[in-house]
Amino acid sequence: MKTLAELEAIRKATLSRINLRTDEKSETTRVVIGMATCGIAAGARPVMLSFMDEVEKRQLAHVQISQTGCIGMCRLEPMVDVILPGKEKVTYVHVKPEMVPRIVAEHIVNGRPVEEYTIGAAEKK
Amino acid sequence: MKEIALHLLDIVQNSVRAGASHVDIRFLLGTDGVLEMGVRDDGCGMSADLLARVRSPFTTTRTTRKVGLGIPLLMQNAMQTGGHVEIESEEGKGTDIAAFFDTSSIDCLPLGDLASTMASIIMGSPDKPEFAIRCASPNGEMSFSTEQIRPVLEGVSLAEPGVIQWIRESLAEEIEPILGGILK
Numbered sequence: 001m002k003t004l005a006e007l008e009a010i011r012k013a014t015l016s017r018i019n020l021r022t023d024e025k026s027e028t029t030r031v032v033i034g035m036a037t038c039g040i041a042a043g044a045r046p047v048m049l050s051f052m053d054e055v056e057k058r059q060l061a062h063v064q065i066s067q068t069g070c071i072g073m074c075r076l077e078p079m080v081d082v083i084l085p086g087k088e089k090v091t092y093v094h095v096k097p098e099m100v101p102r103i104v105a106e107h108i109v110n111g112r113p114v115e116e117y118t119i120g121a122a123e124k125k
Numbered sequence: 126m127k128e129i130a131l132h133l134l135d136i137v138q139n140s141v142r143a144g145a146s147h148v149d150i151r152f153l154l155g156t157d158g159v160l161e162m163g164v165r166d167d168g169c170g171m172s173a174d175l176l177a178r179v180r181s182p183f184t185t186t187r188t189t190r191k192v193g194l195g196i197p198l199l200m201q202n203a204m205q206t207g208g209h210v211e212i213e214s215e216e217g218k219g220t221d222i223a224a225f226f227d228t229s230s231i232d233c234l235p236l237g238d239l240a241s242t243m244a245s246i247i248m249g250s251p252d253k254p255e256f257a258i259r260c261a262s263p264n265g266e267m268s269f270s271t272e273q274i275r276p277v278l279e280g281v282s283l284a285e286p287g288v289i290q291w292i293r294e295s296l297a298e299e300i301e302p303i304l305g306g307i308l309k
Contacts, residue, residue, distance in 0.1 A: 002295030004277050010287040011278050018281070035249060037135050037195045041126050045134060045238075045245050049293070052248070056286035065284075067249040069138075072190065 017061045027085030029063045029108055034079045036070035042077035043096070050100035051080075063108060076122065082107055091119040128237020129162060129226060132199045136164055136222060137246050137256075139195065142186070143168025143220065145254045152239070154228070154262035154304060159208070160236070163223040166254070171214040179212060199224050206230035228307050236307045240297035244289050247271060251284035258296075260303050267299040 033039070033048045048065065055063050073079065076093040082103065083089045090113045092103060099117055107113045115121055126132050133150065140148045145168035153161045171179060178184045180200060185193030200210045208225035226233050239260075247256055257270035271283060278288065301308070 002291060002298060004274070007274060007277050007288070007291050010285075010291055011281045014281050014285045014287050035134070035245070036138070037193075037198065040131050040135050041198075045131065045241055048245055048248070049241055052244075052286045052289055056290060065248070065286075067245075069187075070190075 017059065020061050027062070029060075029085060030081070030083040031063060031065045031108070032068050032081040032083070033065070034069070034071060034077055035067040038070050038074035039077045039079065042074075044078040046097045047078045047080065047095050047100060050097040051104070054100055054104040058104065058109070060104075060108065076119065079119075082113070084108070084111060087111075092117045093119045093122045126198060126202065127234065129160070129202070129224075129234050130237035130239045130242040132195075132202065132224070133162060133164070133239070134242045134245055135195045136199060138249075139222075140164060140166035140168055140220070141250050141254065143170070145219065148254045148256050150243075150256065150258040152236070152258070152260045152304060154307065156263050158227060158229040160226045160228050160307065161223055162226070163221065165219065165221040167219040170216045170218050170220055172216050176212065176214050180210075196222075202226070202234055206233040235309050236304055237309075238297075239300055239304070239308070240293050243269075243296050244293035247292060248284050248289050251282050260300055262303050262306075264305075265303050267303055269296060269299070 031051055033044055035044050035048070048067070051065050055065065078095045080092045080095045081089050082092065090107065095117065103114055103117065137148060143166060145166035147167050149165045151161065151163040180196055182192055182194055182197040185191065203210050203224040203226055206227040207230055208227050211223045212220065214220040243258060255270060255272045257268065259268040260266065281288065
């Protein structure tokens with residue numbers, strides 16, 4: 001059974017991570033997932049939770065995951081924007097949970113967008 | 126939508142956008158096999174005029190496009206099991222929407238991953254509103270609310286990945302014995 005004592009332990013672990021975040025003063029990387037009717041129907045929920053899992057697994061302190069509504073390109077959902085500090089926004093389309101570890105490792109951690117998953121690559125097809 | 130739980134994820138956004146401070150979610154499975162999915166909020170509510178039009182796919186409050194499919198898709202999936210959707214609303218007081226599904230119908234969607242849906246909902250709006258969920262069936266009953274765990278967290282955001290993971294796992298454990306028969 002999950003207990004409140006476990007939650008208390010999670011709180012402490014999180015606090016030390018938050019302190020690290022403020023100490024290093026580095027800027028936040030933002031991950032924005034489309035979660036309107038179209039995104040949800042296309043499979044955005046497992047994608048968002050995969051990002052959560054990956055961030056937790058790698059203990060990435062500077063990544064903020066958030067949700068947005070429908071931006072009008074429903075046919076490309078699930079869509080995910082990754083915005084590295086000081087860099088241009090990169091939009092990934094038709095994102096599946098299996099693609100998330102690669103996006104996190106190559107783009108968020110190492111700063112190289114995964115070209116083949118981006119909207120640019122999808123629109124060329 | 127492939128799961129009833131995905132409809133919840135979608136429909137709850139209406140309560141959040143209505144500026145609710147409390148959103149109460151209920152999943153009640155009766156002995157007759159009828160599942161009620163209900164969402165009650167204390168948001169801005171709807172005028173009689175909007176309430177009369179809200180079931181139409183051409184009704185939306187956003188200004189960028191003229192369609193809104195959340196409620197129509199929910200109605201379609203409830204009605205194809207022989208069920209229906211009830212909406213009550215009062216301006217300034219809030220809204221209650223309830224969808225009824227006959228889970229014995231071959232056309233009924235599985236309930237799906239309700240724990241992941243709750244985790245996604247809370248992640249999307251970690252500060253406000255407070256979310257509560259109650260599940261009941263002939264097998265038992267459970268409830269959970271964000272208000273209940275906030276004091277334990279002492280200011281740590283509910284959206285922190287570790288916290289979200291805890292919420293997802295503890296809800297999955299608690300929901301399984303109650304609604305396990307219709308999850309998949």
